[in-house]
Amino acid sequence: MSPSTVDLASxxxxxxxxxxxxxxxxxxxxxxxPGLAWRAVAAGTHPADRGRRFAVNARGVEPVEVAxxxxxxxxxxxxxxSLGYPAALIGDPGAPAVLCSSGxxxxxxxxxxxxxxxxxxxxxYGVRVASDLGRGLTEAGVVVVSGLAKGIDAAAHAGALxxxxxSAPPxxxxxxGLDVVYPNEHRLLWEQVASVGAxxxxxxxxxxxxxxxxxxxxxIIAALSDIVVVVECHGRGGSLHTVEAAARRSIPVGAVPGxxxxxxxxxxxxxxxxxxxxxxxxxxxxxxxxxxxxxxxLTATGGTxxxxxxxxxxxxxxxxxxxxxxxxVDDVATPVETVLLRTNLSxxxxxxxxEALADRGILVAGAGWWARA
Amino acid sequence: xxxxxxxxxxxxxxxxxxxxGVLDAEAVAGHAFVGELGLDGSLRGIPGALxxxxxxxxxxxxxxxxxxxxxxxxxxxxxxxxxxxxxxxxCSGRLPWSSPLTVAPGPKHGLCGTAVAGDLADVRGQRVxxxxxxxxxxGGHHLLMVGPPGAGKTLLANRLPGILPDLDAxxxxxxxRIHSASGAAGVTTELLHxxxxxxxxxxLSAVAMxxxxxxxLRPGEIGLAHGGVLFLDELGEFPTAVLDALxxxxxxxxxxxxxxxxxxxxxxxxxxxxxxxxxxxxxxxxPGACRCSxxxxxxxxxxxxxxxxxxxxxxxxxxxxxxxxxxGTGPEESTAVVAARVAAARKxxxxxxxxxxxxxxxxxxxxxxxxxxxxxxxxxRHVRTGRLSARGxxxxxxxxxxxxxxxxxxxxxxxxxxxxxxxxxxSRSALLGEEVR
Numbered sequence: 001m002s003p004s005t006v007d008l009a010s011x012x013x014x015x016x017x018x019x020x021x022x023x024x025x026x027x028x029x030x031x032x033x034p035g036l037a038w039r040a041v042a043a044g045t046h047p048a049d050r051g052r053r054f055a056v057n058a059r060g061v062e063p064v065e066v067a068x069x070x071x072x073x074x075x076x077x078x079x080x081x082s083l084g085y086p087a088a089l090i091g092d093p094g095a096p097a098v099l100c101s102s103g104x105x106x107x108x109x110x111x112x113x114x115x116x117x118x119x120x121x122x123x124x125y126g127v128r129v130a131s132d133l134g135r136g137l138t139e140a141g142v143v144v145v146s147g148l149a150k151g152i153d154a155a156a157h158a159g160a161l162x163x164x165x166x167s168a169p170p171x172x173x174x175x176x177g178l179d180v181v182y183p184n185e186h187r188l189l190w191e192q193v194a195s196v197g198a199x200x201x202x203x204x205x206x207x208x209x210x211x212x213x214x215x216x217x218x219x220i221i222a223a224l225s226d227i228v229v230v231v232e233c234h235g236r237g238g239s240l241h242t243v244e245a246a247a248r249r250s251i252p253v254g255a256v257p258g259x260x261x262x263x264x265x266x267x268x269x270x271x272x273x274x275x276x277x278x279x280x281x282x283x284x285x286x287x288x289x290x291x292x293x294x295x296x297x298l299t300a301t302g303g304t305x306x307x308x309x310x311x312x313x314x315x316x317x318x319x320x321x322x323x324x325x326x327x328x329v330d331d332v333a334t335p336v337e338t339v340l341l342r343t344n345l346s347x348x349x350x351x352x353x354x355e356a357l358a359d360r361g362i363l364v365a366g367a368g369w370w371a372r373a
Numbered sequence: 374x375x376x377x378x379x380x381x382x383x384x385x386x387x388x389x390x391x392x393x394g395v396l397d398a399e400a401v402a403g404h405a406f407v408g409e410l411g412l413d414g415s416l417r418g419i420p421g422a423l424x425x426x427x428x429x430x431x432x433x434x435x436x437x438x439x440x441x442x443x444x445x446x447x448x449x450x451x452x453x454x455x456x457x458x459x460x461x462x463x464c465s466g467r468l469p470w471s472s473p474l475t476v477a478p479g480p481k482h483g484l485c486g487t488a489v490a491g492d493l494a495d496v497r498g499q500r501v502x503x504x505x506x507x508x509x510x511x512g513g514h515h516l517l518m519v520g521p522p523g524a525g526k527t528l529l530a531n532r533l534p535g536i537l538p539d540l541d542a543x544x545x546x547x548x549x550r551i552h553s554a555s556g557a558a559g560v561t562t563e564l565l566h567x568x569x570x571x572x573x574x575x576x577l578s579a580v581a582m583x584x585x586x587x588x589x590l591r592p593g594e595i596g597l598a599h600g601g602v603l604f605l606d607e608l609g610e611f612p613t614a615v616l617d618a619l620x621x622x623x624x625x626x627x628x629x630x631x632x633x634x635x636x637x638x639x640x641x642x643x644x645x646x647x648x649x650x651x652x653x654x655x656x657x658x659x660p661g662a663c664r665c666s667x668x669x670x671x672x673x674x675x676x677x678x679x680x681x682x683x684x685x686x687x688x689x690x691x692x693x694x695x696x697x698x699x700x701g702t703g704p705e706e707s708t709a710v711v712a713a714r715v716a717a718a719r720k721x722x723x724x725x726x727x728x729x730x731x732x733x734x735x736x737x738x739x740x741x742x743x744x745x746x747x748x749x750x751x752x753x754r755h756v757r758t759g760r761l762s763a764r765g766x767x768x769x770x771x772x773x774x775x776x777x778x779x780x781x782x783x784x785x786x787x788x789x790x791x792x793x794x795x796x797x798x799x800s801r802s803a804l805l806g807e808e809v810r
Contacts, residue, residue: 337502338698348793369690
């Protein structure tokens with residue numbers, strides 16, 4: 001059974017009303033079909049619209065027109081009884097009453113899904129891990145769910161898109177309207193995810209980024225996933241909202257361990273201390289996934305990181321001074337000041353060696369810090 | 374010479390006395406009078422007495438007692454008086470003139486605005502910043518320190534004047550004159566020997582920075598910093614207009630001020646030291662540490678114009694020292710040790726005909742700082758990959774020359790010093806609390 005055109009158009013019109021939020025929408029649709037709810041709101045008789053604010057906003061709005069506008073923007077309206085509405089959300093206490101989708105939302109059906117999330121100010125390490133996980137999971141046929149935010153989210157999606165074979169399409173859940181690309185530099189990534197997978201949002205077209213919309217978005221990410229993996233996060237922030245939402249739904253949470261000195265791993269290391277699953281690579285996720293879903297474990301088709309054999313690694317071909325400098329630089333960003341103190345070299349000698357190592361791709365040089373590549 | 378202000382009180386009064394027949398016109402011939410008169414006839418000092426006295430050399434200059442020492446620095450026949458009656462009595466011959474005032478060379482400390490004394494030995498660690506400070510002092514390269522609050526940026530800047538050499542005779546006289554003309558810093562009592570240190574607060578106006586306050590076109594902070602250091606703490610907090618006003622003086626070494634009352638040119642050759650946080654939260658720059666939104670970060674960085682940032686040959690990160698890393702490192706060098714090295718390296722610059730390497734003309738770089746082949750290849754690689762502009766290339770070569778001078782290297786500049794200069798020039802992204810992906 002799929003919803004009627006009247007219900008879909010009315011749902012679009014309700015989502016599109018100024019001042020509408022997911023919570024208010026859920027209240028308006030509680031016990032009402034969208035068609036009935038719209039008629040009651042427009043008539044000013046809806047019991048949940050006590051201040052009749054939506055009745056005022058609904059004046060002159062033609063649901064068919066709104067639906068046409070959404071369709072023109074390539075946005076599909078999903079109701080819980082729609083065919084493409086994610087099964088994982090049905091019965092969820094915080095399930096969105098109406099979901100907007102660009103791309104094909106049915107990609108979630110019959111596939112395991114893993115959320116790969118984390119901080120927007122990620123380190124190189126975090127970006128690399130997120131990208132590896134995104135790629136490896138996609139190759140193993142797992143849908144990678146994330147939020148298209150900067151940092152970890154974007155890396156996970158980019159990794160998923162680079163997978164060969166692309167055994168599962170990625171899914172993004174965003175907080176803004178589907179026509180508001182945020183952050184704007186992710187436009188290409190956004191369009192690619194929508195074209196091979198789906199980008200979902202419970203916000204009306206034109207909804208701008210607002211701090212309020214992201215925690216709400218995170219609950220959908222958690223609810224859609226079989227496992228939530230946090231790659232890097234600070235002591236507080238959006239990723240922990242996702243973790244909380246997952247915990248409330250008894251969805252397992254995994255965390256990628258990081259350097260204890262790295263501020264970007266403070267949150268994830270904390271999660272590990274609290275008993276979350278440590279995630280080192282795709283295999284760890286797949287094992288956890290098998291435990292969570294029951295049944296035979298999936299196997300990774302590649303993409304896990306292994307040490308290259310001794311002698312082939314660039315750091316095994318260093319002269320004496322280069323070795324001293326290499327030993328003084330950590331995997332995480334190390335201030336050059338610290339390297340200077342550890343090596344006791346003069347700044348000119350150190351800069352000379354650093355320049356040579358960076359040129360050979362052994363060191364990464366930032367503004368005042370170095371890290372092992 | 375200024376033809377307005379209260380300094381003309383005394384000459385007008387003398388004029389009245391002559392016109393009314395109390396004084397003989399002959400008796401005041403060859404005299405110059407400078408001073409403000411109180412209602413009780415007492416004589417008061419005025420700002421800029423040194424400048425006036427220098428303009429009046431050859432005449433017997435009569436000033437208020439508080440201006441005596443300052444006017445005497447001009448070297449002419451300088452007399453002081455306490456009251457108008459005093460001046461009248463001496464002019465009419467009832468009292469004798471005293472012998473001209475002379476001033477013994479003053480003690481070797483700064484006159485005003487000198488940094489809080491402190492020794493470099495007190496600063497633990499911070500080897501990158503110390504080296505940058507030393508290079509700045511030696512080569513006259515402007516320095517920008519970027520780092521979180523509490524990292525010791527101000528502490529380091531305050532120790533810069535200590536490692537600068539004494540002012541040369543000409544700069545000393547010019548600087549003293551500017552301080553005298555400003556009048557704001559109290560009464561001048563001796564020639565300025567040590568480089569001045571000015572650290573204006575970011576609340577100051579463009580006029581206070583470049584000069585031109587009041588009809589007298591008083592010198593501003595950059596004039597007062599002539600020959601010394603201008604330290605701008607919280608660079609990002611200064612109004613854009615104030616910062617942009619710095620660009621022309623930084624280029625020319627003088628500041629031109631035009632007002633309705635006329636225009637003036639004031640020497641303003643100073644070493645610019647600035648400090649700022651990398652972003653509003655102060656933690657930016659190291660990946661994963663900053664919690665600012667990228668919008669807030671780029672807004673913060675945009676406050677500084679590219680041309681101004683380009684003037685800084687040295688951009689270094691100054692982080693809070695990590696105690697664990699300091700264990701086992703010996704005591705650091707003292708101000709005296711560093712100052713000796715700076716003085717020796719400065720002498721090498723003087724042999725090239727410049728006060729400091731930052732003044733070296735781009736055309737003579739191949740002559741005074743030829744590059745070793747590896748160093749040339751390194752620079753070429755940076756230019757080719759767009760990490761260094763043609764303008765930046767000259768700046769890096771001057772800086773590398775200074776580094777080589779400090780280390781006592783020969784005429785050819787090697788790859789290590791070029792690599793060091795490239796590292797210390799830093800990159801603009803240092804200010805943005807860069808993101809790594």
